[in-house]
Amino acid sequence: MISLPFRPRSLELLTHYDRKRFRLDLMAGLTVGVVALPLAMAFAMASGVPPQAGLFTAVIAGFLTSLLGGTRVCISGPTGAFIVVLYGIVVKYGVANLLLCTFMAGAMLVLMGVLRLGQVIRFFPMPLITGFTNGIAVLIFLTQLKDFFGLPIVSMPAGFFAVVSVIVHRLGEFDAPTLALSGGSLLLILLWPKALNKHLPSPFVALVLATLAAWLFHLPVQTLGSKFGGIPQGLPEFRMLSLDWRHLSELMAPAFTIALLGAIESLLCAVVADGMTQDRHDANQELIAQGIANMVVPFFGGIPATGAVARTATNIGNGGQTPMAGIVHAMVLLLVLLIAAPLAAYVPLAALAAILVSVAIKMGDWNFARLRQFPLHDSGVLIATFLLTVMFDLTVAVEIGLLASAVFFIQSMARNTSVNALRPEHAALFERHSIAGKTLPMGCAAFRIEGALFFGAADIVDDIVNASPQARVVILQLHRLVMLDATGLLALSQLNRTLAERGKVLILCGAGREVLQLLDQSALEEEMGERNLQPDLAAAIERAEELLISGVVWA
Template identity: 70%
Template structure:
């Protein structure tokens, strides 16, 4: 049994040589990220069907804990757009109280993933699958924000793609022109804001401030955080316990697993992006444990699910952040906003927050359809199916079916690439030890080579070797191009050996790598065949064949 991963946050190593210069860089980067995170945290919370303070509390608590305990230096954690559709669906179906329980359960699952060393889970999700559900989530975010973007007279948008489309179809003619003007102006400012200013004064923050000042100074009759939620409470979030309904707890396992799965994917993707920008190397298992702890704590303070945020992480790196201290500074700045400036949030128009989220949705998706032409058709099919299922049904179904499609198509590809070829003198010489060139196969012997993977999807490719002409007494099977061997493949080799022995024939395996050779020995196949019939290369295998043909020994 593998040992549990060591608990060693990146902050420990970062503080070893910490100094004032590093702190100045972390301070400026953390303040900038905090300014970026403020409007996003509120917008994500409102779009998820919870009060805006839930988003800020989450950014403070989860952002602080993930930076304190995480396995990356510069990833910033908080509520993200990817969770909006999932959280909204849970709130509509199960209520906020059960969302809090789902968040805690998801956190426990993330901790367990880290302890079980599942930090490389991201490798099991092909990019077409990730692109498909990311684009699907972006479309859903876009659709759900049209209510506040147009100022539609709808109390709350329904959950479900078709219900949303039907509501928009009925209500769009009733849009509010004034709200639409503020929304469009805010969106254009965000999208057209010069990149050179973004590092110090982010576009979303500028749009939020200008829209708020405009609505307040001219007393425009637009819906605001104050009119809808009564503002944001000033002060620290109150600690509350979890109201667990054991009778219906099993119903929450599916939603909780969805949160945990998406949280793991988003966090590890964020860590990979951070590594690519900085050249660092993250500890995936430590990051999962930290994200899990953060998600287990935030529910007690009215928070929502959190994960690594790629945009905020890129902002952190782009503004000179060097250590996890930058993420801690970002969380402390948001805490200061709650303690000092919370009453001002009541004047923020929902139209500006909708514009911010629509900008997030537009930037979140990968809309370059020309890339699809570069994909194999099978990968394009995975992308399209995952995208459609995410939009029409939900992320859980999309990921399950997308992964199933990817697995089946991968198995088909691997099986199609596996072949058994008879070695002939005219074959070109590739490696002297393994090439047939310059060697002679004695009469009564035939040699084959396996190429590709010998696994459950392709194990039957060697069945044909059991049928040989009556003159053949020795079959050599070359394994130096075998890229993978699983239990089914081992059983197929064992069956082939038994069938040949029943015919008084000998099977000789040669050229296997260290890992395959170890599998043959651990599975006792080497004992069944006889140690003399496992050879390191083709030359020694041919010598062994001559011995068998001369002596008449089949096994040994």
């Protein structure tokens, strides 16, 4: 039975809450709320849903994950990593099925947390994560070119090559006022002084100034009002999800992609926050909280949410101390919905496009010179994942990237696994296990396994059978065996049977605690005989002498 205590960090940290902490959390929460406002709307629009969906998500998910999560200062909400996946779901299955996918992904995240998979998710190789992050950044950049240049395109086609083809052929039809507004907004965001950014975030400044410019100068540009009719004022309306039985099985794959991306990004965000605050997060609790949030938001028209690194860093940089800062950030956005929603109708799409282009530029790791410092196979995984994400599909990219990483890891482990004959000239690193100062009796051969005995390297034990044909007792030393799996156990069992068929005896010695437990659980000890498992080489040699003198073994 799985036992997983439900222990949100908010309960632990708010027990001894004081006025000083609240003041710091209040200022940090206000600042993060201002940062999140334009991002939430921009991410929603880029995902193919109305801008209010992003705000609903930031409010509900931001509140729930701060209240129930396993981190102290992380901020959650819609992020750029989801844009490509969500837009694809909307185009293929519709918004109703996107909401259903979000709920399913939330349930998967809760299950991951209950099954304690929080630490496993963090083992995804960095070249894979960098590859698909860069790929997503390129796709976000491409999807925003239509609004950035004001191109007269009703809807962008699906697929990398089709998008590039349309952009190239229609780029000459750009709208000058739109380009001036988006270009100016982008320059402001990228060149805004870091000293000012702490208290006055550049995306918010760009949004306000671009809106004022469009209104004051009556610029003929598209706005949220002209495209969506603005943002409805008031609380989001609760609606039941519609279950599409025809596409339910097809929705499992995109739902799993959302869950996997959400888990990876949330836990990476938590790791970044730990490094900035010298804290330690609860990965499984964080997954449960993210799952609950993603199960709730679709009932209010929201989209998937996850931990947001930029907003979390802003929270920490502005003095955020506890989950209360994340709750304040959610309340700030809620007040915007209740009071200032009508003003959103004047926000130009060009400003939101500029914000997303800046996000794409900043979220990618464009220092390709570093690839020369990586092992060749890691560089290959990064490049392959990047190209597959951009040109084909994110799910395929992650699957193939993981498979390639696993194959390269197995090959590396197998190359570093060997069986070596023990010789007197070997240095005495450990007296108990060294052959130095010990003499093997006539008719005995001794070997040592180094590395991992697993499915990728289990065949190396076959060489032992023919390595010393005159030996009647074979000692196999295991003290340098770092890993043993089921295939390795079967290989040892087969080695024991093969030697027994030839009238020989196998003695294992020096096994560490974990390997010894596996040998006991596999019943190999019973098969070999308890006395043929010895703690060290000296005891194994004594056992070999006993067998040879007694005549139990024969040539």
